Amino acid sequence: xxxxxxxxxxxxxxxxxxxTITCRASQNIxxxxxxxxxxxxxxxxxxxxxxxxxxxxxxxxFSGSGSGTDFTLTISSLEPEDxxxxxxxxxxxxxxxxxxxxxxx
Amino acid sequence: xxxxxxxxxxxxxxxxxxRLSCTASGVTFSNYAMNWVRQLPGKGLEWVSGISDTGDTxxxxxxxxxxxxxxxxxxxxxxxxQMNSLRAEDTAMYFCVQTRSGGVSDGFAVxxxxxxxxxxx
Numbered sequence: 001x002x003x004x005x006x007x008x009x010x011x012x013x014x015x016x017x018x019x020t021i022t023c024r025a026s027q028n029i030x031x032x033x034x035x036x037x038x039x040x041x042x043x044x045x046x047x048x049x050x051x052x053x054x055x056x057x058x059x060x061x062f063s064g065s066g067s068g069t070d071f072t073l074t075i076s077s078l079e080p081e082d083x084x085x086x087x088x089x090x091x092x093x094x095x096x097x098x099x100x101x102x103x104x105x
Numbered sequence: 106x107x108x109x110x111x112x113x114x115x116x117x118x119x120x121x122x123x124r125l126s127c128t129a130s131g132v133t134f135s136n137y138a139m140n141w142v143r144q145l146p147g148k149g150l151e152w153v154s155g156i157s158d159t160g161d162t163x164x165x166x167x168x169x170x171x172x173x174x175x176x177x178x179x180x181x182x183x184x185x186x187q188m189n190s191l192r193a194e195d196t197a198m199y200f201c202v203q204t205r206s207g208g209v210s211d212g213f214a215v216x217x218x219x220x221x222x223x224x225x226x
Contacts, residue, residue: 001167034212036150043200043216044150055214087150091210095166096140096152 002026002090006099013104019075021102023066023088031067032092038101039084047086048073078104107132107215109201114220121191121224127184127201127217135159135179138209141186143197144219153199154186155209164209191224198222 003026013019023033031051036044046055048064051071061076075082088099113125125141141153154175155164163175174187184201201217 032210036213038150043218044213045216046212046214049205049212055212089150089213091212094155094164094210096155096210098150098152101149 001095002029002093002097004088004090004097004099006086006088006102008102009100010103010105013078015078015080017078019078019082019104021073021086021088021104023071023073023099025069025071025090028068029090029092032090033064033066033071034089034091035064035073036087036089037082037084038087044087075104107203109203109215109217111199111201111217111220114199114222116223116225117191118226119192119224122187122189123191123222125186125188125199125201125220125222127186129182129184129203132182132203132215134177134182136207138204138207138211139175139177139184140202140204140209140213141175141184142200142202142213142216143195144200145194145197151197155204156184157209158207162209188222191222193224196222196224 005024033051035048038044052064085101085103108130111127140155156175160177176185198219200219202213203215204211205214
């Protein structure tokens with residue numbers, strides 16, 4: 001199985017901060033990397049596809065980058081509604097695996 | 106707007122069975138692969154199973170193969186997960202998820218609200 005490791009597991013930030021979350025795959029996954037946002041008590045929301053493609057309706061302050069084994073999710077200026085847990089996911093090979101999550105608080 | 110509505114969760118004794126259902130609306134259901142994802146209490150996300158758009162091909166997490174069965178009825182826009190020989194460690198919120206396309210290994214574009222499964226005596 002491909003292991004996905006996110007760091008940090010949690011971070012403390014303030015509105016207006018630039019936030020960067022990293023995700024590392026245990027092997028090369030090209031750009032088969034997605035990002036999700038989950039707020040407490042809610043289902044995850046699909047943010048980014050193929051490492052860097054924002055889904056429709058996702059604010060442009062979100063961006064993703066990377067390929068191979070190292071990826072980042074960046075929030076350029078944190079808004080109050082961005083406090084949540086973020087997960088990366090690889091889709092290059094089954095089983096599909098998620099990172100452990102990064103809680104932005 | 107696409108909506109996925111899960112049902113069938115609840116409290117079951119160890120060794121018991123449950124059948125989860127997920128009904129889709131606002132979408133041509135047969136165009137998309139579907140998956141089940143679970144989230145243990147206070148934990149991260151775990152992919153459980155996936156099924157192709159036609160239902161011909163199914164996939165499972167290795168640890169669950171043999172106990173769980175995924176199926177779909179495209180005529181009723183419904184996805185199923187039959188869970189047998191349930192264990193305490195299967196206690197989780199189960200989400201129904203529609204992928205971006207007909208392929209199981211694609212972005213999880215639409216999520217249901219989840220249905221809770223609790224396995225306890």
